[in-house]
Amino acid sequence: MKPAWPACFVSCALLLLATGCDDMSKQHKENPYASPASAPAEQVPGTVEYHDMPHPVPRLTMALLQRGRSEYHAFCAPCHAESGNGHGMVVQRGFPAPPPLMATDGRMGTPLHLHDVITSGQGIMYGFAQRIGPDDRWAIVAYLYALGRSQHATRADMTPEQLARAP
């Protein structure tokens, strides 16, 4: 199956960049489905098999991306770095460096593949099934796409409001 996320990654990513990270401690506790923008919490068509339990892919919302950002910073950035280049703190202290998460053009594995790696791990990377719930794993996947797109965004990707504020 393919999660049919709408193509709002770039503007969401730019918004994320614009809003910065100053209130992350607050965002960490935020419920992605509490946002008025996401109510009611309808699902995209299609489900994925998560172990023996089908788990629906959460709808892509700004709140989901913010949740993904804070989870990524907490659980992944120590190794993969905030940019995804693989030179996080743990790696600087001697842990083997992971490959960059995004190809130079911002592309990466399919959403399902990324979700599987987060769930079960890969090679020397341990899985996070016990530590990160399925929705939050999808939130991280969505954020990874936004991060990849944000690193290859051009002025053409910006909204008129963002252009007005841009240097």
Ligand code: HEC
């Ligand atoms: C302890 C360090 C560490 C942490 C924490 C960690 N990873 Fe990894 N990750 C690695 C290493 C090392 C690899 C390469 C593993 C291998 O193939 O042997 C890897 C591989 C990956 C890959 C596959 C990359 C590829 O091109 O094959 C993805 C995707 C990934 N990690 C995502 C994540 C996400 C998302 C998180 C947070 C939920 C995370 N990782 C947390 C170290 C880490």
